Amino acid sequence: MTIPPRTGLVVGKFWPPHRGHQLLLETAAAQVAELVVLVYANPDSPSHPAAVRAEWLRMLYRGDEGAAGPHIGHTPLRIFALSATDGVPPDAADDHTHREFVRQWLARQGIRVDVIFSSEAYGPGFAQHLGVPHVTVDESRRQVPISGTQMRGNPSAYAPYLHPLVAAQLGVVPPASVPRVVFLGAESSGKSTLCAALAEACGTVWVPEYGRTLHEQKNGNLDYDDLLYIARRHAELEDEAAAQSRGVLFCDTNAATTALYSYYYFHRCDPALQAMAAVCGKRYAHTFVCAPTVPFEQDGWRGPEALRSFQHGMILMQLDYFGIPYTLVEGTVAERVAQVQAELGRTAGW
Structure with missing residues (x-):
């Protein structure tokens, strides 16, 4: 038309x-x-x-x-x-x-x-x-x-x-139609693999990290304003996926980690992105952190392997700062799936 x-x-x-x-x-x-x-x-x-x-x-x-x-x-x-x-x-x-x-x-x-x-x-x-x-x-x-x-x-x-x-x-969080479980971690810590495995095991869907998608689309040339857009678009994709999920929605990364990357790359963070990071504790029913102990895979988009330890520490510090409880998962993919299922069964009765 x-x-x-x-x-x-x-x-x-x-x-x-x-x-x-x-x-x-x-x-x-x-x-x-x-x-x-x-x-x-x-x-x-x-x-x-x-x-x-x-x-x-x-x-x-x-x-x-x-x-x-x-x-x-x-x-x-x-x-x-x-x-x-x-x-x-x-x-x-x-x-x-x-x-x-x-x-x-x-x-x-x-x-x-x-x-x-x-x-x-x-x-x-x-x-x-x-x-x-x-x-x-x-x-x-x-x-x-x-x-x-x-x-x-x-x-x-x-x-x-x-x-x-x-x-x-406004400091509020819209109620979720299904519980959202988020996975955080340094680069190449197995978040995406674990989300995919859990979604298959639970018969539901998961939300990939949108920051990675945009990073590749722009050939690695992200601008400062892109970080807030990433957080906004990722939240929208979560809402869209929630309508297709069954019982639980698994999410790779959240706005808090996006805020960390804003500080890392640009030494500043948009107040709107800070606000989105601050409500992550309310937005997700449970937070898991993937230990950076799996073999590092350099796919051309990631930083050096030595950066993983620093990223992991910053994520844990941020969670402590916001008072967000979390569970650390380690081991193979199968072991991590079992750890997540056991923790959700213990805390949410799944």
Whole structure:
């Protein structure tokens, strides 16, 4: 289907961005060639102001290539965070004031929109004021039964309607449909092999390390921003795999290890990635660490073997720092499978 060369507009608080907002944005993006998104509130959130929320949206829709900017499919997003310096009217102001503010702001920026998308009753009148058509998206909240007001009132209760990246910034973790068991370890410590063996033994699925996938796709040339993207995409792949799992989901690596690699390669770590690392203790039902005692395999993508011992120590230090209990597994693949099954049987009754 050929998308007409038109520009869409979505306006909202996005406080915080939730699955309903994502449905709105993704539905809109599928119908336009470019989507303009305005993020603002007055009064604004003191802890997560519009600029922060707009950045969350950019993170959510950052693709593999990164440099192309946020986009949904082939549709680029132009995301603007507005504040008091832009003349944002109070939330309690009448509809005409809000509509005229947006009209004048768009005119000052030289932005012409052709269609407005919203999930609110004010949408048709807003679009009429701007002289463009309106498209309603799930105003009844049947597809995604959540509102920003509900989310702000109790983010923990409505965490299932938050993307893992956004949930982590709020310090909450969406409940898992099945228990997730994560395996950490230095390079060439047998994580992938063990996950695959356990998935076969338990008749379920497992999630490979996405960082490895992107590392190979980019021929080893990862950028700083790639590390947060890796953690976000890995969390999404876990959620997708959970729907196919049976009883348990095995995961190779987590956001905490990705944060370690961010510090290792770039000597810094995005605060959003730090937040994702900090909730790993809640996200996984059990954490296992693979001892670096299996023969080292240099596949062209790994660092030197001598680095394994350092990596192993850093992982253990990080787990202790976050207060995450873990179980160390050693021996052959069969022995490790048996150790994991025995530990899960003892702690979870499996």
